Amino acid sequence: MEETIKLVYGDGGKYTNELIKEIIYKCFNNVILTSGIDSAVFSVKHGKAAFTTDSFVVKPLFFPGGDIGKLAICGTINDLSVSGAKPIYLSCSFIIEEGFPTKAFELIVKSMAEQCKKSNVKVVTGDTKVVEKGGVDGIFINTSGVGTIEKNYEIKPIESGDRIIVSGNIGEHGTTIALERYKIKVKGDFKSDCASVYKITSMIKEYYPFIKIMKDPTRGGIATIINELSSIAGLSVKLTDGSIPISREIEGINKILGLDPLYMACEGRLVLVVKSNMADEVLQKMKKLEQCRNAKIIGVFTDEQYPMAYIENSFGGKRILNTLDQQMLPRIC
C-alpha cells in the first residue's frame, strides 16, 4: 500500500481490491462482506424491518471522544434504535480525496470496526470512490443500516401532560467540534458524547406502549428536537430552568463563546416522550445504565393557546426556544 490514497484506488480494479483486502476486509471481517458479491445476502424472518441512511462530513475528522468513523457507525445505529429497531447490518461507503493519508484511513476503518464489535452489528456491504484533490474535503462516509423491529414500537399522539426525558448531558458533541474546529484551547475535559443509544432503547422495550416517540437530538441539538415535538403535537412544551442535564464545563464554555448549548448537537443521547404517569418509572429503569446516570425529566407538554417551546424560570419568566434559522456550526456530523 502507498502512503497516501491514489486515484487508482478507486477505479474498481487491482488497487481498489488491494485497499479493500488490506484494510477494509481485515477490519470488517465477516463472511457476508468478504464473499465479495455485489450485494450482501442474508436471511430475514417474517416481521418488520427498519432501513436508514446517513452521510457524515464532520470536520475535523478526529476529535476528543471519537472520529468520523465511530460517528458514522453510531449515527446509523441510533437512527435505527430510535425507530424501535435492533440494528443488525450496516453498509459503508467511502468517498476519499486523492492524497489522503492511508494511515488515517486505516485508523478510521479500525475505529468503525471497533464500534461495530461493541454494538454487535456487521458492515456487510460497501463501496469506495476516490476523487481528485479538491473534489472532496478529506473523506466523507455514508453508512446505511437495516434492523429488525423486535417489539412493536409505534409513534403515538402526544397529549398534554406527557413528559420529556433526556438520557444524559447535552451539547457535548457540538461544543467539542466547535472547540476543535476553531482551535480554541481551554482547560477541561471536553469530549463528544458520540455513542450508541441502542442499549437504552432496548432496555426500555417493555415501556414502548407508554413511549410516544423516541428521538436522537443531533443537528440543532435539544432545542430543535423540542421544537419539532411541539410542532408534531400541536402543543406547547414547558421546560423547567435548571432541569436540563448539562456539565458545568459545557455550560461555562458556551457562555464564554456566546453559544447556546441547547442548540449544540448530541451524538449519543436519547429524547423520549413518555405518558405522564409512567415517566418516573421509565427514568428509573434508564438510570440503571451507566450512560444514563444523568438522565432527567426535562419538560412537559401543555395545551396553552399558542403552541411553542419555552423554558420557565423559578419566577415564572419564559424564554422562548425559537427554531434555529441560521446554522450555528456546519459539518457537525
Added chain:
Amino acid sequence: MEETIKLVYGDGGKYTNELIKEIIYKCFNNVILTSGIDSAVFSVKHGKAAFTTDSFVVKPLFFPGGDIGKLAICGTINDLSVSGAKPIYLSCSFIIEEGFPTKAFELIVKSMAEQCKKSNVKVVTGDTKVVEKGGVDGIFINTSGVGTIEKNYEIKPIESGDRIIVSGNIGEHGTTIALERYKIKVKGDFKSDCASVYKITSMIKEYYPFIKIMKDPTRGGIATIINELSSIAGLSVKLTDGSIPISREIEGINKILGLDPLYMACEGRLVLVVKSNMADEVLQKMKKLEQCRNAKIIGVFTDEQYPMAYIENSFGGKRILNTLDQQMLPRIC
C-alpha cells in the same frame, strides 16, 4: 426556496425541512418516506434479502443518456439485480456544495423519481448534508438498496466450456463521459447506456440453475469483469475477435482517442456466465427484450495452462487483456 443551496439547508432545522418538503417529498412521494421518522419501517417476509450501497461522484453531472440521479438509482438497482434480488426499497443521501443551483438539484431529484417509477422501486429514507463551497465538487449521491431474493440464485463454480454472454453494446457510458468531460465535439449519437438491468435478470430467472454468476461491468468495463471472472474461476477466458457487441461509432471514436472500449464502463449491461449447453437458450430468451437486441455470446472458459483473459483473432493471434493498473478515467460513476 432560494436559487442556490445554502449552508442552512443542511442544518437539520427549518430550511432542511423546506428543502425536503418542497423538492424531495414532492418527487419521492410515498408514505414510508413522508412519515418522516428516522428510519423507514416496512414488513418483510421470511426468506432472503439483499442489501447494497454505492456512492456516485460522476463528472459531469448531466450527460447524454442520463445524469447523476438516474445513474445512482440504476446503479443500486443493478447491484441488487445481479445478486438475484428484486430491488424494492432505496435510500438516498445527498452531499451538496453550498451555492449549488436549486434548479439543478430539483432536476436531479426528478430524474431519480422518474427512474424509480419506471423500475417500481421506492426511495423510503434519506439524508441531506450541505458543505461549504469547495468542500465537495457540486453534488455527490449515495444510494443504498434492499431487495428480496425471489428465486434462489447462487454463485456456482465456473467450469471449462462455460460461456460468457453480454447483454448489449459495450463502452457507451465511459465513452460518453470522456467526450463530455473533455468537451470533445464529434458527430454521432453518443449516449450513456445507463439503465436498470432488473428486467433482464428477472426474465431469465428460470435459468438461474444454469447461470454461474451475473455481473454488471461498470468501472473498468468488460475487460475488468472478464479478468475478475478468469481469476475467480482459475481458468482462461477466450473471447473471439468480432464477437463483442459494440456500435461502430463507439469503436471509431475510441480508436481516434487512443482508448480501449473494452475498459470503458457500461452502466446498463449485464455479463452472465452460463453453462455451455444452455447458453444459446438463455441468449434467445434475453433477446426478447428490446434492451438485449445486441446481446451476444462473447467468450468461453478454457483450462489452458496459464489462466488469463485474451481475445483470439481469426488467424489464431492472441491479445491479452491485462488487469488495468492505471485508471483510464476517474469519476465515471
